[in-house]
Amino acid sequence: MNWATARRLLHLPAKQSAPIARPLGLPPSDPLAAVRARSMCVVSGKGGTGKSTLTASLAASLERHGRVLLVDADLGVGNAHLFCDLQPEQTLANVVRGECSAREAVVPVRGQLDLLAGGSGCLGVASLDRKQLQLLGKGLYSLEERYRSILIDGAAGLSSQTLQLAAAADIVLVVTTPDVTAMTDAYALIKVLCAERPGLVPYLVVNRVLDASEGHAAAERMRAVARRFLDVEIRLLGLLPEDRSAYRCTQRRQPVVLGEPDEPLGLALADLAQRLQRELDHLHPHGVGRVLCHRLGRDGLAESESCGA
Numbered sequence: 079m080n081w082a083t084a085r086r087l088l089h090l091p092a093k094q095s096a097p098i099a100r101p102l103g104l105p106p107s108d109p110l111a112a113v114r115a116r117s118m119c120v121v122s123g124k125g126g127t128g129k130s131t132l133t134a135s136l137a138a139s140l141e142r143h144g145r146v147l148l149v150d151a152d153l154g155v156g157n158a159h160l161f162c163d164l165q166p167e168q169t170l171a172n173v174v175r176g177e178c179s180a181r182e183a184v185v186p187v188r189g190q191l192d193l194l195a196g197g198s199g200c201l202g203v204a205s206l207d208r209k210q211l212q213l214l215g216k217g218l219y220s221l222e223e224r225y226r227s228i229l230i231d232g233a234a235g236l237s238s239q240t241l242q243l244a245a246a247a248d249i250v251l252v253v254t255t256p257d258v259t260a261m262t263d264a265y266a267l268i269k270v271l272c273a274e275r276p277g278l279v280p281y282l283v284v285n286r287v288l289d290a291s292e293g294h295a296a297a298e299r300m301r302a303v304a305r306r307f308l309d310v311e312i313r314l315l316g317l318l319p320e321d322r323s324a325y326r327c328t329q330r331r332q333p334v335v336l337g338e339p340d341e342p343l344g345l346a347l348a349d350l351a352q353r354l355q356r357e358l359d360h361l362h363p364h365g366v367g368r369v370l371c372h373r374l375g376r377d378g379l380a381e382s383e384s385c386g387a
């Protein structure tokens with residue numbers, strides 16, 4: 079692949095074409111998988127593209143259809159708990175340090191929604207080593223039979239846990255804005271993710287678009303460049319408008335779909351959640367914790383199965 083050419087093409091005017099449906103490139107299934115939560119990992123190349131804003135609203139929408147676990151995988155400066163208006167005592171940072179179990183760190187949010195919060199200002203766990211990743215995998219493995227969906231709010235960029243979680247989740251959702259730097263970083267992230275997980279079909283959300291044509295143009299640029307240089311088909315899940323309600327809801331510590339559901343962003347998020355629910359319902363869940371344990375070696379899964387993690 080010629081990286082310079084790909085980067086240049088991200089700036090070219092778009093050609094319109096409809097998204098193409100293709101099955102996810104998932105690891106082999108097993109009989110246990112049928113009872114495991116469907117999982118999605120939300121990632122971005124650049125920070126601040128709207129992952130937490132989006133994931134909080136998706137979690138609030140999906141919990142109407144079944145139990146949802148929102149996992150904040152940002153162990154450096156996680157803030158998913160802010161959107162839930164909670165300050166949990168135990169977080170995933172404690173789990174990966176072996177200080178508590180994942181079950182002990184989960185807190186109820188509302189209705190059928192639970193939260194496994196990320197670390198906030200935690201040194202030493204911003205990017206996890208293998209042992210910490212195993213604790214993360216075992217922790218998720220111990221939880222995933224209890225939920226219909228697990229939504230992971232990933233850290234921006236290429237931390238080890240973002241890569242591993244994205245490699246293990248049923249769906250990988252890349253969030254970008256139409257901004258050239260965000261698009262370039264999203265492309266770089268997709269390139270690394272697809273090398274880590276051959277056959278992956280990433281989903282894309284373009285956030286903060288000023289109008290639909292800007293959003294579709296950005297999405298089509300990304301899809302065309304990924305197809306040409308990576309031989310990867312990206313599926314566009316949706317566009318989200320630039321909307322000040324995102325800021326107002328964050329100030330009030332509410333997901334947009336609950337705080338201002340009738341504003342353009344709230345309506346677009348609800349629509350996106352419906353589409354996501356359909357995608358999740360149609361896939362065969364593999365268990366993000368289970369796949370992560372397998373990826374990290376047989377020992378991880380054997381121990382978690384025997385000790386119940």
Ligand SMILES: Nc1ncnc2c1ncn2[C@@H]1O[C@H](COP(=O)(O)OP(=O)(O)OP(=O)(O)O)[C@@H](O)[C@H]1O
Nearest residue numbers: 125126127128129130131234286319320321324325
């Ligand atoms: N559609 C939108 N319209 C206007 N502002 C938005 C929109 N989406 C997100 N924002 C704002 O962008 C900022 C970053 O959003 P958010 O925290 O969700 O991003 P993030 O990707 O989770 O960031 P990080 O990489 O730091 O975790 C926030 O101030 C948020 O209110």
Ligand SMILES: [Mg+2]
Nearest residue numbers: 129130152157
């Ligand atoms: Mg965030």
